[in-house]
Amino acid sequence: QVIAIVVPMVFIAGIYIKRRNVYDLHHAILGLLFSVLITAIVTVAIKDAVGRPRPDFFWRCFPDGVPKYNNVTGDVICHGKPGVIKEGYKSFPSGHASGAFAGLGFLSWYLAGKLKAFDRRGHVAKLCIVLLPLLLATMVAISRVTDYWHHWQDVFAGGVLGLVVASFCYLQFFPPPYSEHGVWPHAYLEHIRGPEGELQAQSTTNSNMHHNSLPLDLSGSNETRTTSHALDSIEEGSRDQ
Incomplete structure (x- = not known):
């Protein structure tokens, strides 16, 4: 769960240092924490309600590999440690998968907004950057299956749950x-909205320049436009080759 919070926090802090927008910093952190917290609560509730055994449940019951039988009924006795056995009933959904997609999924949304990834200019580089957090979350989910802690259905359901909560x-x-x-x-946007309901971009920009505060560019900032021109040049060069 550390990856789900620390990695997005690093990106959010980096963007704040670049743009110095306290509103953006505050709401990005608030949205991230809400996403991870809500996902964790829902995940724990579903785990307790479903109680699906983990793939390694047999070894939790019989850590020494030797079965023990009830002398009266002849039934096999699960003789592992009680805490280990109880944890073995919490396979569905995967908490690591849901948490990773809740935090890193939120980061993907955040980067998509900051990079204007869907501005219809067709920049593949922007899309790759946006998908990187989701790739990392997918690797976390796959590791839970390969480590024999979850079934593939557990990590799939956890990933969907985390991504849906992150989107909301x-x-x-x-x-x-x-x-x-x-x-x-x-x-x-509400802060800079005028009484007539229109965004007062020019007046806010002048005010920010006067107070040495935030530069305002509602279309995505000068840095975004400069990046877009650079990406256009790179892509045109690739086509010429």
């Missing part, structure tokens, strides 16, 4: 990444 939490605080103002959180 991100959209609660930020516009969709394909939106015109998808770079900034809802609260920041």
Whole structure:
């Protein structure tokens, strides 16, 4: 679960250092923590309700590999440690998979908004960056199967659960990444919204320059446009070759 929180926090902090937007920092951290917390609560509740045995449950019951029988009924007695046996009934869904997709899935949404990945300019590099956190979450989920702690259905259900919760939490605080103002959180857009309901971009920019505060660019900032031109040049060079 450390990866699900620490990795997104590093990216969020890095973007804050670059853009100095307190609204963005506050709502990004809030959305991330909400995503991981809600996913953890739902995961634990489902684990206790379903009680599916883990793939290694046999060795939890018989750690020495030797069966013991009830002298009266003749039934096999599960003689492992009680705590180990109880933990063996918590296979579905995978908590590591759900937590990884809750945190890293939120990071993918966040990066998609900041990079304007869905601006219809066709930048493959942006899409690769957005998918990297999901790739890391998938590797965490696969490791739970290869380590013989979960069935593949457990990690699949956990991944879907975490990604769904992450999506809801991100959209609660930020516009969709394909939106015109998808770079900034809802609260920041409301903060700079004028009494007539229109965004006062010019006046806010002048005010920020006066107070040496945040530069405002609702379309995705100058850095994003510069990155887009650079990516266009790289892709055109690739086509010429």
